[in-house]
Amino acid sequence: MRKSFITGIALVLVLAAGWTAFSGQDSQYLERLDNWAFESPRRPGAVFSHDDHIMDLDDDCSICHHVYEDGKLVPGESSEDYYCSDCHGLKPAPDNSMPLEAAYHKLCRDCHFDEGQGPVLCGECHIKE
């Protein structure tokens, strides 16, 4: 009884490890985001598939490339011609309530949580180089 229990646990662990190893970041369009805007990044740039997101979001660029005016989202306006860092400064300030790092984390992770899919843990995007 006890032996079969231990074998069962071991089997579950092996299957879990295998499942994780072969699931997740499997897009053929995966690229690594350039993190030049950060002064001294602690983590490698996130891996990301722009093409997959364009398909998943039905070509609505403004979902990620949003425009905020006076703290309010401007519906339908998009900002693909700007860098994220044009609006989101590195350090928090009265006129910069969403610093660059938090902006990335919130935009990506919150959507992945809301949609119930996509990476949400640190090392799922910041994969070691």
Place this chain on the structure above:
Amino acid sequence: MNSFIAFIMGPMVWISAIIFLGGLLFKFIGIIQSVRSKEPYVFSYLTVKHSLRSIGAWLIPFFPKSTRLSPVYYGISYVFHIFLFVIPLFLASHIVLFNEAFQISWPALNDGVADWLSLAVIAALVFFAIRRQMVPEVKYLTSGSDYLLIFLVALPFITGYLAYHQWFAYRWMVVAHVLSGELMLIMIPFSRFSHMLTAPLTRAYMGSEFGNVRHARDW
């Protein structure tokens, strides 16, 4: 799976923190009530001055005489206890999460340094486990639950170390890391981890009895 992760990294953190702090508060009230009913005369000589004097003396590494008699054990114990708090509180990844939740931030440890310090904490726990086997008077007082508690403290550090290096089963390693950290917090009021509350209370009692009754030092 994402909703499970959202739960253990969201509401479950609050639940753990409330059980940890609330449990310690209840334990504190229980201890005070128990002293009040069994040995109320303790309060006749308990003073803030002698309590703080004893707590302070025992917070300074190798200041109390008995700590100098077992320098290796106390040395490892000091290092272990300091880094048990310093690593999780000053880890860059933890501060990022704090910052996103509460918009507060503070300086972080270098990741490479934290990585090595985590190994030191795990090594200290291995030392504590071996000591329980090797030192006869400690072995006599040791039961299985002591090893379980040592393992419980080691688990968040082991899983955190493995997750940071992303060697295998990353997602499961982080899940295990978060859950084991929460389990450790929840266990504090209900296990010998509660010495984070009772140790200062013991010092207050001893410091007051030695200082205020016998007019002696308790270090």
